[in-house]
Amino acid sequence: MPEGNSHILIIIAVVLVSLPATLIALCCLLAPFLRGPEDTFVLSVSRLINTIYCRTWHQLKMIGANDCIPESGPFILVANHTSGADPMLVGYLTKRWIHYLMAREYYETFGLHWYFNAMGAIPVNRDGNDLRATRTTLRLLKEGKGIGLFPQGGIRTPEELEEADATKMGAAMFALWSGAPLIPVYIKGAPAFDSIVLGVICPSRSRLYVGDPITFEGTGKKPSREEIEAASDKIIEGIRLLKEKAEAPKA
Numbered sequence: 001m002p003e004g005n006s007h008i009l010i011i012i013a014v015v016l017v018s019l020p021a022t023l024i025a026l027c028c029l030l031a032p033f034l035r036g037p038e039d040t041f042v043l044s045v046s047r048l049i050n051t052i053y054c055r056t057w058h059q060l061k062m063i064g065a066n067d068c069i070p071e072s073g074p075f076i077l078v079a080n081h082t083s084g085a086d087p088m089l090v091g092y093l094t095k096r097w098i099h100y101l102m103a104r105e106y107y108e109t110f111g112l113h114w115y116f117n118a119m120g121a122i123p124v125n126r127d128g129n130d131l132r133a134t135r136t137t138l139r140l141l142k143e144g145k146g147i148g149l150f151p152q153g154g155i156r157t158p159e160e161l162e163e164a165d166a167t168k169m170g171a172a173m174f175a176l177w178s179g180a181p182l183i184p185v186y187i188k189g190a191p192a193f194d195s196i197v198l199g200v201i202c203p204s205r206s207r208l209y210v211g212d213p214i215t216f217e218g219t220g221k222k223p224s225r226e227e228i229e230a231a232s233d234k235i236i237e238g239i240r241l242l243k244e245k246a247e248a249p250k251a
């Protein structure tokens with residue numbers, strides 16, 4: 001290889017390494033000044049990077065109730081799930097700490113487990129029978145924390161939101177048990193891939209349609225199956241109404 005070409009390759013490599021390193025260093029310096037009320041240092045840095053990511057890479061905009069998330073006390077965020085980028089997009093809604101429920105196999109991903117743990121994620125077994133995850137979620141709600149989950153259970157197409165069995169019942173159970181306000185969100189335009197990695201790295205023009213909080217009277221005990229099914233129907237209907245709003249022709 002000619003000496004001139006090797007010098008060019010070295011310069012390109014240095015730039016490719018130094019730019020991300022500089023960005024991360026700058027975020028570490030600025031993040032403490034933009035810290036949310038419940039943030040750790042890692043969370044504040046992650047929040048700043050996520051804000052840049054959502055605003056520039058996904059050109060994210062919010063439509064709906066910007067003040068729907070309480071400044072204190074428990075809350076539950078629920079949204080449709082079409083992309084690996086969805087948790088980052090939903091996280092843009094608030095400076096409150098959102099503890100996401102996520103599949104245990106993703107939580108235990110080599111090299112990322114420490115990050116998910118630092119972010120307060122709650123690992124859940126896919127079979128839906130996970131008493132530890134249930135107890136952890138209810139404890140966090142009792143402590144006044146925020147929970148985020150995708151009631152469809154996994155990445156789905158927008159059309160699957162209309163199916164009769166479109167939602168699992170975890171969100172309804174937590175809302176009924178705790179009495180925490182539940183905020184429905186519809187995500188439109190996120191990169192729709194089965195691959196989580198592709199969903200994260202591909203740019204988009206995404207929109208978040210945010211609905212009014214749905215409240216249930218907290219009982220402090222496990223609700224009946226009939227109550228959970230009725231609440232699940234109400235929750236998924238809230239997301240469907242936002243979908244209709246997102247797809248309505250512009251006047």
